[in-house]
Amino acid sequence: MNTTGATKIAMRGAGYYSSNTVGAKAVIDKVGDLVVEAIGRMPAIADAQPFSIADFGAADGGTSIDLMRRMVEAIRAREPDRQITITYTDLPHNDFAALFRLTQGLLGQRADKPLADIPGLFIFGSGTSFYRQIVPDGSLSFGFSATAMHWISARPCMIKDHVQAVGAAPAECEQFRAQGLADWDTILLRRARELRRGGKLLLANFCVDEAGRYLGATVGVNMFDEFARRWRGLLAAGRINEAEYVNATFQQFYKTPDEFAAPFRDANSPVSKAGLRLGHLSTIVTPCPYAADHLNHRDAAAFAKAYVPTLRSWSETVFAGALDPARPADMRAAILDDFYGAYEADVAQAPDGHRMDYVHCLMEITKVS
Numbered sequence: 001m002n003t004t005g006a007t008k009i010a011m012r013g014a015g016y017y018s019s020n021t022v023g024a025k026a027v028i029d030k031v032g033d034l035v036v037e038a039i040g041r042m043p044a045i046a047d048a049q050p051f052s053i054a055d056f057g058a059a060d061g062g063t064s065i066d067l068m069r070r071m072v073e074a075i076r077a078r079e080p081d082r083q084i085t086i087t088y089t090d091l092p093h094n095d096f097a098a099l100f101r102l103t104q105g106l107l108g109q110r111a112d113k114p115l116a117d118i119p120g121l122f123i124f125g126s127g128t129s130f131y132r133q134i135v136p137d138g139s140l141s142f143g144f145s146a147t148a149m150h151w152i153s154a155r156p157c158m159i160k161d162h163v164q165a166v167g168a169a170p171a172e173c174e175q176f177r178a179q180g181l182a183d184w185d186t187i188l189l190r191r192a193r194e195l196r197r198g199g200k201l202l203l204a205n206f207c208v209d210e211a212g213r214y215l216g217a218t219v220g221v222n223m224f225d226e227f228a229r230r231w232r233g234l235l236a237a238g239r240i241n242e243a244e245y246v247n248a249t250f251q252q253f254y255k256t257p258d259e260f261a262a263p264f265r266d267a268n269s270p271v272s273k274a275g276l277r278l279g280h281l282s283t284i285v286t287p288c289p290y291a292a293d294h295l296n297h298r299d300a301a302a303f304a305k306a307y308v309p310t311l312r313s314w315s316e317t318v319f320a321g322a323l324d325p326a327r328p329a330d331m332r333a334a335i336l337d338d339f340y341g342a343y344e345a346d347v348a349q350a351p352d353g354h355r356m357d358y359v360h361c362l363m364e365i366t367k368v369s
């Protein structure tokens with residue numbers, strides 16, 4: 001069975017990601033006030049140095065571009081001449097060409113002037129995983145990340161009869177939890193090296209909140225159960241085989257707020273010893289914008305046509321990767337089209353209850369030593 005390392009995690013490219021993930025942008029826009037306020041509390045940095053920002057797991061950069069503008073404004077409000085760098089990071093096969101085109105004003109219909117035209121702002125990209133150190137020791141002023149760190153570094157096992165750890169058997173779930181907690185330490189320790197003293201991280205991570213809610217499982221239909229049920233249906237219909245069924249396992253784990261906070265609550269943990277301190281911690285639910293629109297227009301077909309592509313934008317590579325590569329490419333494409341097509345038809349038929357509310361844990365972390 002195919003496990004761990006070789007999985008390809010990717011959003012669909014060519015700007016498809018940010019144009020189909022209105023909800024992800026809404027989350028980032030909400031976090032903007034916290035970011036600006038945190039920048040306002042930061043100590044001044046030495047004269048000759050830039051204020052360096054990183055966006056970890058930025059995809060095509062479209063969802064955070066307005067936040068980046070706000071950050072630049074907040075920094076310049078205090079220090080009009082401060083040079084600023086933004087390092088966009090993601091995995092190596094991310095569509096960095098779309099990201100560069102977007103930030104240079106060559107993609108999309110944006111009326112704003114391109115980010116790259118702001119004087120004294122320097123834009124970089126790094127195709128390096130956030131499980132590794134990405135920028136030099138002590139050089140990072142402010143690290144931001146949204147909706148990315150639930151992707152764990154490896155799948156500890158395949159989930160036999162579901163697609164995500166939230167529906168896994170207890171023994172499988174424990175393996176994912178152990179991986180998720182170890183990975184969280186790694187992420188924090190890498191960032192601890194990168195941050196300058198007084199530097200900050202503002203992270204918006206998917207979580208299981210205090211009420212047990214998580215992405216697509218707040219009220220109504222459980223989205224991951226829907227995926228699992230439909231994938232199982234393809235097995236029952238003989239469209240996919242047993243290995244393909246089991247291989248559809250999301251390389252993800254959603255931690256609780258307590259799990260996020262645990263390394264900070266232990267003064268002797270490697271994370272605390274590395275000088276990181278947790279300030280703000282809260283959870284937020286961001287309502288599914290497609291379900292909200294549907295309440296207004298009540299056009300079920302239009303809702304399904306808008307809603308299912310946003311699910312497809314981030315989930316397709318998992319199902320595509322589960323299919324036997326020996327199948328002809330057009331057969332694999334047809335299976336995926338049927339999978340999402342049937343989902344869309346069902347939503348159009350009975351739209352109520354389908355919604356992908358986002359559930360995030362927000363954290364502000366400071367490097368104090």
Ligand SMILES: C[S@@+](CC[C@H](N)C(=O)[O-])C[C@H]1O[C@@H](n2cnc3c(N)ncnc32)[C@H](O)[C@@H]1O
Nearest residue numbers: 024057058059063090091129130146147148151
């Ligand atoms: C759902 S998108 C979020 C994009 C953007 N931050 C947002 O909030 O809209 C998750 C991104 O995380 C990236 N990602 C997953 N694992 C990663 C890793 N180990 N290192 C860097 N990026 C990673 C994915 O490639 C993807 O672009």
